[in-house]
Amino acid sequence: MYVADEYEALAETALRFAKDKLLPRYQQREAETRYDPALMREMGALGLIGPELPEEFGGLGLTNVASGIVTEAIAYGDFNVAYVQSSGSLLGQVLARSAEKALAQEWVPKIIRGEALIGVGLTEPSAGSDAAKVRLKAVRKGDRYVLSGEKTSISSADQADGFVIFARTGTVEDGARGVTAFFVPGDAKGLSRTRFDDLGSKIVGRGSLFFDEVEVPVxxxxxxxxxxxxEVMSGFDFNRAIIGLMCCGAAQASIDETWRYVQERETFGVKLAQHQGVTFPVAEGEALIAASRQLCLHTLWLRDAGKPHTSEAAMAKWLAPKSAFDVIRQCLLTHGHYGWSMDLPHQQRMRDVMGLEIGDGTAQIMKLVIARESLRRTRP
Ligand SMILES: Cc1cc2nc3c(=O)[nH]c(=O)nc-3n(C[C@H](O)[C@H](O)[C@H](O)COP(=O)(O)OP(=O)(O)OC[C@H]3O[C@@H](n4cnc5c(N)ncnc54)[C@H](O)[C@@H]3O)c2cc1C
Incomplete structure (x- = not known):
């Protein structure tokens, strides 16, 4: 894991928490349907949720790079608990930056303390990659908006305490210009939720949200x-690097476990570690994850410096989840038949990181973004 001097103490706290509190129950937690509130509050008390959020809301006021380092450390222990930090950072930043002061003051401190989990609702049954096509309607009536429609594939749909929802206030022809974001509390009248039976990240509880004339104040x-x-979706460039670091954390855990394993098991009279055919693929994994990590951190560093980083964010979001999946698969194979068992965590990590090859934009969409930015940069 990357640790610059200024972040050493924070990284150590996060990694110790991940190894002591998260890693031992990573697999058991998969069977649970919601995050343990005490665990979330402990993360909050340690400064492990939204460390970059402003001090006026109770954050540490650190950098986006610091947030990335914390995210990777948490994901080393439990990829899915890292969703608490990643959504806390993403939506804490969105609310701190773009919400009315009173709303931000009500919710951002709760996010940072681990007392509130917030989801984001963009995807709809007929609008995924083509996100500007959202149809869920928000109609203004006096001092309120009335929301009607459906969101689907929303992380933490059935356990979040509130959501940032993208709704159409203009016409479909307005495209992205007709879309407005709203904060909707989880207990809003007319809001109902479901939970999907997913391949991975089961505790997160992806699901649908149904809005039956849900009213929110202006x-x-x-x-x-x-x-x-x-205004709001610029936060997604941040999230893409953060997702990349979640994947790096999970892959690094499998790599470290594999290095230990090859020093214990013997074949043909020597430790597995003596066979270069065994160690080279794991060494390649180290390199792929180190490169992915650096790209993610570089993206966050660009963001901290106020420089453009849309292309780098898309590169990170493509490269890191893909590399993590490939590397964890190699780690599983290196454990032979033991790796194929549900007793070892590699299968779960593989399923978990794969979800974020899709979530927040697929590989193809990331490549569209990279190509668009590169074509603009090199326009003759
Ligand atoms: C684990 C997970 C968590 C998620 N969490 C959230 C969340 O919290 N909030 C939320 O709003 N959404 C969430 N999503 C939804 C996610 O963002 C969408 O699934 C994703 O954007 C893709 O949309 P889609 O599934 O509708 O696929 P489609 O848009 O239907 O695409 C289907 C396939 O076609 C490809 N494709 C589409 N258009 C093109 C093109 N122009 N060129 C090349 N290929 C193309 C895609 O890459 C994909 O492989 C989550 C999804 C997952 C899996």
């Missing part, structure tokens, strides 16, 4: 009307 609008995509 003060719950996040950013300007029609500005949802431009």
């Amino acid at each position: 003060e719950h609008r996040v950013g300007g009307e029609g500005k949802g995509f431009y």
